[in-house]
Amino acid sequence: MDAPSLNQTPLNSVHRRAGGRMVDFGGWDMPVQYPLGTVEEHMRTRTHAGLFDVSHMGEFEVRGPGAIPFINRLCSNDVTKLVDGQAHYSALTTPRGTVVDDLLVYRFNSEHLLLVVNASTTGKDWDWIKSHHADEDVKLTNRSPDFCQLALQGPDALGILQQLTATPLEEIKYYHFREGEVDGVPAIISRTGYTGEDGFEVYAASDKAEQLWERILETGKHDTPQGVTPCGLAARNTLRLEAAMALYGHEIDEETTLLEANLGWITKLNKGYFTGREALAKQKEEGIRRKLVGFEVTERGIARDGQDVYVNGAQVGQVTSGSPAPYLKKNIGLAYVPVEFASAGQEIQIDVRGRKVGAQIVATPFYKRERAAK
Amino acid sequence: MSNIPEDLHYSKDHEWIRVEGDVGTIGITAYAQGKLVDIVFVELPRVGETFEAHQMFGTVESVKATSEVYIPVSGEIVEINETLPDDTEKFKTDPYGEAWMIKVRMKDAGEVNALLSAAEYEDFIKSLPE
Incomplete structure (x- = not known):
């Protein structure tokens, strides 16, 4: 079924060749599962490794001396607590304390952040952030088309990826990242994920997506029963659900507050002003x-x-x-x-x-x- | 192509029926199973319930989704495959045998003539988008 109006990741033809069943996911033509099936993809990720194409997610670069204060005013978590090479989970909040989107904030240095947002909300998020942007010392760039993102997750993820990089992966702590190379390709290697397993998310130039995808599968012996398997969105969903991680549009949206969604741990009411802080403080006081x-x-x-x-x-x-x-x-x-x-x-x-x-x-x-x- | 036994009748909703006297045994085709991949649960009607042809009589569920299953002929449920909900692997291993879902006493055996033959069903699924 051709759906030419849908967005495609750089791996679209790779998914089709591999027999991925393609569906419209928030305007993106994405594999919901591969021939192995959701159950096996899920189990393989828990017991060995799974590889996910998450290139549809959006990436915004925020640079300049005002980058940290600017993002700290828009997001609920405390960006000032991040050190270079660290990332955290956060949310863009409305004045009512509800959720524009959930996201990861990466700190490269004090004047360079990268925000990673959901695919289906990338346009909305970009408009939201731009509409609050008045600082001359903050430069915003929507880098979404430039990046591919591959998530390699599971107990064997480190062992597989280590064969393709000189970056000592063991040294990267959870929710930290390094810039390095994977299979000779410049990449951001981040120890993060959405499955409840150990693993890495690798960001690289879009035109290197196919090379990285194929090399990771090959290195992870994807054609063996204990090897890595490509996974579709259905397995990504069941894995995150077992780990009770929120999915935007399901657990969180512009009608749910962070406190109702058990996201008090990313709601730093004492950090100073941010959009929605007042509403959230009031809700905390009165009780949800x-x-x-x-x-x-x-x-x-x-x-x-x-x-x-x-x-x-x-x-x-x-x-x-x-x-x-x-x-x-x-x-x-x-x-x-x-x-x-x-x-x-x-x-x-x-x-x-x-x-x-x-x-x-x-x-x-x-x-x-x-x-x-x- | 899919496995499509010659001696059964088929619906465009991907159910099959095997007719023996006035009793029809009904299940879902290998094609339908293949589309769902992992069937993890099945809901069946109760013995004694009656249905008109093409009414929903149950559901099969994969991890991702719930699919309705429609009865190809009118009649009364006389038996259900009670072991099936606990052993949905049978849909994969024996879709036209052990994975039968219900037996129905047909109200009008003539309704079977409106269903597809194996050859017609094969043509039908070839005409479907990938």
């Missing part, structure tokens, strides 16, 4: 009324996005993401419910196409990898 929670389905059935949540026969909330969890072998989900029903152990029901299916609120994340003792 609804909260994002994780649940496990306890009866037969699979909860899906958008289904209603019931307590004692009354509709009280909605599922934001629901799916079978391939590694945990349970049916899980995230939902907003009133705080009085948000405690672990609370019994709820999900309306699965007219049938009320029992579920129970549980602590998140659903999945947490075992970290090797240091």
Whole structure:
């Protein structure tokens, strides 16, 4: 099915050749799964390694002496706490404390940041940031078309990538990055990800995407049962859901506040002014009324996005993401419910196409990898 | 091309039916299974329920999505494959045998004539976009 109006990453033809099933994902023509299937892609990432094309994500460069103060006014996390070579998770907030987008902020030096934003919101984010931009000492550049981004995730990720780079990967701490080369290609090597596994996100020039993709698969012995596998968006979604990471447009959007979404840890109310700080401080003071929670389905059935949540026969909330969890072998989900029903152990029901299916609120994340003792 | 047994009838919704007397055994085709890849759950109707042809009688779910399954003929459910929800691998290994979903006592055996033959179904799926 040709869809010429959709955006394409530099790996589009590679995905098609590999039998990726292509879908429209927020205006991008992306592989939802490869012939191996979502379950196997998911399991391989948990047990060995998975490779994801995330080149559709947006990258904005922020340079100049005013870069840090400028971004600190727009984002909820405290950019002044970053050191060179460090990144953090943050959010662009509205004056109501709701979420324009979630993003990663990379600090190269005190006058150079890189923001990595969601694909489907790149245009909106760019307009939002530009509309707040009045400082002559801040230079903004939308670099999205220039970069490809490949995510190599899983316990074998480090071993595979190390064969392709002289950068000592073991030395890069979680949420830190280095500039180096991968297979001779200049790259930003970042120890970050969206799967709940150890792994790396590699940013490089778009025209090197195919070379890097093929070399990583080859080095990771992708044609063997213990090798790396290319993964589609469906596995990316189930992996992040097991790790209870928010997905923009599902758990967070311009109607949900950071505090409701359990993102208090990136909401630095004491750092000084930022957009939405006042609303968030007030909400913290008064207390939130609804909260994002994780649940496990306890009866037969699979909860899906958008289904209603019931307590004692009354509709009280909605599922934001629901799916079978391939590694945990349970049916899980995230939902907003009133705080009085948000405690672990609370019994709820999900309306699965007219049938009320029992579920129970549980602590998140659903999945947490075992970290090797240091 | 997909595996399409000669002795069955097919619907454009990718169900198959095997007719024995006035009872039809119904499942989904290898093509449908291939499109879904990982079937992880199935919802079946209860014995005794009645359906008109082309009504939804159940769902099959992959990790990613829920797909509705439509009954190709009218009738009453006389048996369901109760082991199937716990062993959805059968959709992959034996789509026309062990992965049968329901048995229905047909109200009008003539409805089968409106369904596709194996050759017609093969032509039909070839005409579908990739």
